[in-house]
Amino acid sequence: MAGVSIIGVGMHPFGRFPGKSALDMGAEALHSALRDAGISWSDVQMGFAGSLEVSNPDSIVGKMGLTGIPVYGVFNGCATANTSLSMAAKAIEHGEADIAVAVGFDKHPKGAFSADPSVLGLPDWYAQTGLFLTTHFFGMKINRYMSDYGISPRTLARVAAKNMRNGEHNEMAWRRKPMSEEEILAARYLNYPLTQYMYCAPDEGAAAIVVCRSDLARKYTSTPITLSASVLRSRREGAFEMQSTSLPLTGAPSPTVDASRAAFEIAGVEPSDVGVAQLQDTDAGSEIMHLAENGFCADGDQEKLIAEGHTEITGVLPVNTDGGLIANGEPIGASGLRQIREVVLQMRGQAGARQIEKVPSVGYTHLYGSPGTGAVSILVR
Numbered sequence: 001m002a003g004v005s006i007i008g009v010g011m012h013p014f015g016r017f018p019g020k021s022a023l024d025m026g027a028e029a030l031h032s033a034l035r036d037a038g039i040s041w042s043d044v045q046m047g048f049a050g051s052l053e054v055s056n057p058d059s060i061v062g063k064m065g066l067t068g069i070p071v072y073g074v075f076n077g078c079a080t081a082n083t084s085l086s087m088a089a090k091a092i093e094h095g096e097a098d099i100a101v102a103v104g105f106d107k108h109p110k111g112a113f114s115a116d117p118s119v120l121g122l123p124d125w126y127a128q129t130g131l132f133l134t135t136h137f138f139g140m141k142i143n144r145y146m147s148d149y150g151i152s153p154r155t156l157a158r159v160a161a162k163n164m165r166n167g168e169h170n171e172m173a174w175r176r177k178p179m180s181e182e183e184i185l186a187a188r189y190l191n192y193p194l195t196q197y198m199y200c201a202p203d204e205g206a207a208a209i210v211v212c213r214s215d216l217a218r219k220y221t222s223t224p225i226t227l228s229a230s231v232l233r234s235r236r237e238g239a240f241e242m243q244s245t246s247l248p249l250t251g252a253p254s255p256t257v258d259a260s261r262a263a264f265e266i267a268g269v270e271p272s273d274v275g276v277a278q279l280q281d282t283d284a285g286s287e288i289m290h291l292a293e294n295g296f297c298a299d300g301d302q303e304k305l306i307a308e309g310h311t312e313i314t315g316v317l318p319v320n321t322d323g324g325l326i327a328n329g330e331p332i333g334a335s336g337l338r339q340i341r342e343v344v345l346q347m348r349g350q351a352g353a354r355q356i357e358k359v360p361s362v363g364y365t366h367l368y369g370s371p372g373t374g375a376v377s378i379l380v381r
Contacts, residue, residue, distance in 0.1 A: 004089040005217035005224040006379070008037025008210030009341040012105070014328045015174040017204050022054050022331075026105030027063035029206035029334070033101065037210040037220050044210075045097035047071040048087045050080040050104040051333035060103060074333075077369030078280065079232060080104060081207070081336025082377060086230040088211050099212045104333030108202035120371045134282070134370075135199060139191025142285025146193065149300035151288060153193055157181040158306050159284040160198045163320050166313065167327025169353040172338075174203055174329045198284040203329030207337035223348045225363075226380045228267035233259040235372030256293040256366065256374035264295065267362075267378040271295040274378075275360025276346045277317060278339035280368040281324040291319070294366055294376070313354055321346060321354050339365040340377065347381045 010032025012025040026049070034041060041064045049057035049071060058071040076083040084102040091097045117127045145151060161181045167173035179197055187195040217224035238252035264270060271294070279294065281287035288306070292299045296317060305311065311319040322328065322342040325335065343363035345351040363379040 003214045004092045004211050004227045005214040006209055006227055006340070006344055007212050007217055007220040007224055008033040008035075008039070009344045010034070010036055010208045011172050011338060011341050012206040013172045013174075014203055014205035014331060014334070014338070022051060022105045022107040022204070022206070023060055023063055025107070025204065025206035026057070026060050026103050026208070029105065029208040030060065030064060030101065030103045033103075033208035033210050039099065039210070039220060041065045042067055044099055044101050045069055046088070046091045046100040048074050048084040048100070048102045050074040050076075050084040050102070051106050052080070053106050053108060054333075057105070057333065076232075077371075077373055078282070078330070078332055078335065079367045079369035079373045079375040080333050081339075082230065082365070082367050082375035083232060085209055085211070085227070085337065085340060085377065086232060088209070089227050089230055092211055092213055098216060099210065101208060101210050102337060103206065103208040104331075104335070104337050105206035106331035106333045107204040108331060111202070133191075135191045135194070138199070138283045138285060139194045142283065142289065143193055145285065145289055151300070151303050153185060154181065155288065155303055155306050156193065156198055156284040157184040159281070159287050160184045160326055162312060163281060163287075163324045163326040164197075166321055166354055167323025170322045170327065173323045173327045175323065175327045194283050194285060198326075200282055200325035201329050203331055205329070205331040205334050205338070207334040207341055209337050209340050223381070225344050225347055227377065228269070228380045229263040229376070229378040231259045231263040231266065231377075232373065232375045233262065239372060254293050254374060255372055256290060256368055256376070259374035259376040260294045260366070263376040263378050267380065269362055269378065269380070273362045274317060274364045275358065275362055276321060276343055276356055277319050277364040277366070278324065278343060279319055279366045281320055281326050282330070282368070284326065286368065287319065287324065290366060290368070294364070313356060318356050321351065321356065336365065336367045336375065339367070340379070343379055347379060
């Protein structure tokens with residue numbers, strides 16, 4: 001997205017915060033992002049607020065100030081945050097605003113996500129027979145992938161252990177206690193082959209991003225980050241879709257594949273140019289599959305690459321340097337903006353104990369949403 005720069009990032013910690021509303025967390029994240037950009041709420045000309053649990057997220061203005069600007073409520077499954085940011089960027093591109101914000105916040109109850117299957121156009125029996133469980137879907141999907149491409153349970157544990165190690169160095173993360181691969185493998189199965197600590201969990205938190213016209217960016221920051229591409233794709237006929245136990249018949253690519261290819265083309269960079277990546281790790285298997293779907297390796301290569309530390313902070317392509325969803329949990333409206341914040345901090349050289357030694361010049365974020373949505377953003381310094 002030529003002409004759009006990120007000038008401010010902010011976040012409320014992820015976790016559990018009894019007595020604090022999602023809107024209050026959102027306001028804290030937004031104030032943090034505004035301070036980072038060196039501006040006030042009165043400078044903002046348009047906003048996009050995403051949430052699952054808050055039915056009218058645009059009411060964040062009641063916490064920030066009633067300045068009369070247009071603020072849009074956004075929900076697009078786990079791709080909500082990318083959608084909010086894309087819309088803020090497009091408002092800049094289209095000349096509707098010089099400065100816009102994307103903010104996301106949620107306060108989820110404990111346990112796996114649940115919903116009425118009719119919301120996704122599925123029959124009631126789909127839930128009544130136990131098929132409408134996200135944990136079930138992710139277990140079945142990685143089990144098939146492991147069989148097809150020779151991925152071992154040890155690799156699942158390596159991904160989860162890596163993300164928890166990274167979370168230890170992230171003051172905003174929920175899970176900050178490292179676990180060994182052996183502990184993760186020995187934990188109870190939720191849905192085979194995934195054990196308890198190979199999954200993320202719904203939780204609470206907020207994040208916010210400030211964008212502006214690139215020609216104005218250095219007025220606010222010495223290190224503007226260009227949002228070079230932000231792409232959303234839905235599934236095609238025959239693609240393996242969320243909460244469906246049937247396998248693709250036509251071999252259509254995942255929406256992630258389509259979104260990734262389009263984003264690389266728009267940004268004018270290659271997977272080999274990326275110096276830091278945030279990939280949707282709803283479970284450890286998802287991170288493994290998404291390495292291939294986003295073009296960073298071939299299917300099956302993950303077994304060797306992960307064993308050799310390829311995705312560690314010290315590796316060739318550090319992935320989920322802040323601990324990802326496994327360490328942070330997933331408040332849906334905020335999760336993708338957390339990803340953007342982490343990549344921006346890494347590209348500024350401000351990530352503290354988890355900072356990549358060679359400050360990356362290209363960053364990448366990816367989300368996968370129900371029932372089958374891929375969202376990718378590419379950032380360039």
